[in-house]
Every structure is written in C-alpha cells, then in structure tokens.
Amino acid sequence: MKQSNSADSHITYDPALIKEASPVHFSALYWQKNNAIIGSAKGRGTTWFIQLEKLQGALRHYQRGGLFGRIIKDHYLFLGWSKTRSLQEFSLLNFLIQQGVHVPRPIAALAIKKRFTYQADLITEKINEAQDLVSILQETTLDADIYKKIGQEIAKMHQAQVNHSDLNIHNILIDANKKVWIIDFDKCAKQHGNAWKSGNLQRLKRSFLKEQKKRNILWSNNDWEILKEAYLVASAT
Ligand SMILES: Nc1ncnc2c1ncn2[C@@H]1O[C@H](COP(=O)(O)OP(=O)(O)O)[C@@H](O)[C@H]1O
Ligand SMILES: [Mg+2]
CATH class of the missing domain: 3.30.200 (Phosphorylase Kinase; domain 1)
Incomplete structure (x- = not known):
C-alpha cells in the first residue's frame, strides 16, 4: 500500500x-x-x-x-x-x-x-454484474444453495472476528456467477469473543422481515432457516 x-x-x-x-x-x-x-x-x-x-x-x-x-x-x-x-x-x-x-x-x-x-x-x-438482495428478491426467489452460501460467507466473516454493525440485505450482493459478497464495512471492526455474533444475524433477519412488509420481497421463513443452518454448520467446522 x-x-x-x-x-x-x-x-x-x-x-x-x-x-x-x-x-x-x-x-x-x-x-x-x-x-x-x-x-x-x-x-x-x-x-x-x-x-x-x-x-x-x-x-x-x-x-x-x-x-x-x-x-x-x-x-x-x-x-x-x-x-x-x-x-x-x-x-x-x-x-x-x-x-x-x-x-x-x-x-x-x-x-x-x-x-x-x-x-x-x-x-x-465495483463488484461486476452484482445486485443486492433487496433488488433481487423483488423480482424472484433465491435457491437454497444461495441462502447456504450467504450463511457460509457470514460464518467466514465471524471466524475472522469481524463484527458487521450494519448487516442488512442492502449490504449483501450476488453477482452473475452467483458469488455472494458482503459490503459496507463503515464503523465495523474486529472484536473478540462470540457474544455479538447472534446480534448480526438478528439484524439481518429483521432486515428480511422489514423488506417483506415494505417491498413485498419474495422471501420466507424457511429461507432464513436454510441460511442459519448453513451458518451454524460452517461455524462449527
Ligand atoms: N463495491 C461495490 N460494488 C458494487 N456495488 C456497490 C459497491 N459498493 C456499494 N455498492 C452499491 O451501492 C450501495 C450503497 O453502498 P454502501 O457501501 O452500502 O453505502 P451506504 O449504505 O452507506 O450508502 C450498495 O447497496 C450497493 O448497491
Ligand atoms: Mg449500505
């Protein structure tokens, strides 16, 4: 640098x-x-x-x-x-x-x-040909394997001990190759321990729920369970 x-x-x-x-x-x-x-x-x-x-x-x-x-x-x-x-x-x-x-x-x-x-x-x-989850879910549902990848990506970030203080579905992008990206790390930092990790996930879930009400995104609680399961499996390994 x-x-x-x-x-x-x-x-x-x-x-x-x-x-x-x-x-x-x-x-x-x-x-x-x-x-x-x-x-x-x-x-x-x-x-x-x-x-x-x-x-x-x-x-x-x-x-x-x-x-x-x-x-x-x-x-x-x-x-x-x-x-x-x-x-x-x-x-x-x-x-x-x-x-x-x-x-x-x-x-x-x-x-x-x-x-x-x-x-x-x-x-x-710039992440090429990427769209955030909110825009995608206004058009279409997402397959289980994408929700799994999202859970796994968050688990990776948490294994690196990074607390994303604004983890919401505007800050998760999917590109043309179905690769999952996390963006917007303003005010975020490395943090010890695990206690804060579930807070990140809860915030993300609230964001799905909020956009379901606000913009009718094509998302169900089952999608959340898939994401969370993949997160827990990846975090355990
Ligand atoms: N590196 C990037 N590649 C592609 N799109 C991006 C990138 N950074 C930001 N964006 C787009 O711009 C929007 C706003 O950027 P973000 O970093 O989340 O800032 P903020 O939410 O503070 O305005 C994102 O939701 C995303 O759609
Ligand atoms: Mg943002």
Whole structure:
C-alpha cells in the first residue's frame, strides 16, 4: 500500500489498482468531467461507479443517516488519521480478503481534516454484474444453495472476528456467477469473543422481515432457516 499525505489530508491507496491518488480523485465531479461515471447506487448517499484505468470502482462519501445526519451530515470528530472511517474500512477490507471473505478490494481511502473534524471518502472495486438482495428478491426467489452460501460467507466473516454493525440485505450482493459478497464495512471492526455474533444475524433477519412488509420481497421463513443452518454448520467446522 502507498500513502500520499499533506498537512490536512491523508490518502492510502493500492498502487496495483490505481496509478495515482490525490484528493481530486475522490470527487464525483472530477470523474463526471472525465466522462468516467458509469453508474450509481443509492444508499445513505450516492455511490458513484467510476471507470478507472484497469478496473471499475465504487466511490462513496461517508455520511450519517437518520436525524443526527441531517444536522452534521458528513463531519466526524478527528482522533488521528488511522482512526478515520475511510482508513479503517480500507484496512479492514484488506484483512477480510486475507481471511478469504468475499468483500470488494479497497482501492483508495481519503480523509481531509478541518480543524477538529474530518470528512472521508473511499473507493472500492465495483463488484461486476452484482445486485443486492433487496433488488433481487423483488423480482424472484433465491435457491437454497444461495441462502447456504450467504450463511457460509457470514460464518467466514465471524471466524475472522469481524463484527458487521450494519448487516442488512442492502449490504449483501450476488453477482452473475452467483458469488455472494458482503459490503459496507463503515464503523465495523474486529472484536473478540462470540457474544455479538447472534446480534448480526438478528439484524439481518429483521432486515428480511422489514423488506417483506415494505417491498413485498419474495422471501420466507424457511429461507432464513436454510441460511442459519448453513451458518451454524460452517461455524462449527
Ligand atoms: N463495491 C461495490 N460494488 C458494487 N456495488 C456497490 C459497491 N459498493 C456499494 N455498492 C452499491 O451501492 C450501495 C450503497 O453502498 P454502501 O457501501 O452500502 O453505502 P451506504 O449504505 O452507506 O450508502 C450498495 O447497496 C450497493 O448497491
Ligand atoms: Mg449500505
């Protein structure tokens, strides 16, 4: 990994994936001017898909959701460069890849300091031809083997002791080869012990239930049982 730092900004990037990285490369406007925006997705904010030299990236600006988010949208208290959300997510993604968990490769992370606060952005590799579970399940049901793979992927993440604090069905993607990916590791971290693990699963189940009510997704409790069973089997080995 390489760094490109100034007094008020820090960038960590993977030179194998991006040639150079300066603050301008984290601005959607820059990619727009270069005709390099190839799409977008809505989460808390907008994730921009961009065409890089060698691969496609997903550019995301860190911002808060909820009521508090409307007041302090995208400024976080600065407690040191290595503690910024973008640099934390960058290194957590690399750790997860080492552990064999299917997560996007991190390309570049930026943090910009403004007095006591900072703003942050992250570019990850775009997962090609992937859709999140919510969009898929609005169209079709998923086979048992996919639910099994989801359970197994979460088990891998938990064996690596990573607590995904926002494990919901918007953050699980399935690609054209039916490979399961977990994304969105903002605020997530390694954690000792096992007590927190069932909390991740409960949150995921609530997310299925919520979208069943809200968007009528094609999902049943039996699908959940398959996922959970595969999780438990994988966790025991
Ligand atoms: N690396 C990626 N590859 C493909 N799609 C992505 C990638 N990262 C994000 N997305 C899409 O953008 C959406 C929002 O990104 P996410 O990282 O979940 O941020 P947030 O939920 O905080 O807005 C995701 O639900 C997904 O559809
Ligand atoms: Mg998300």
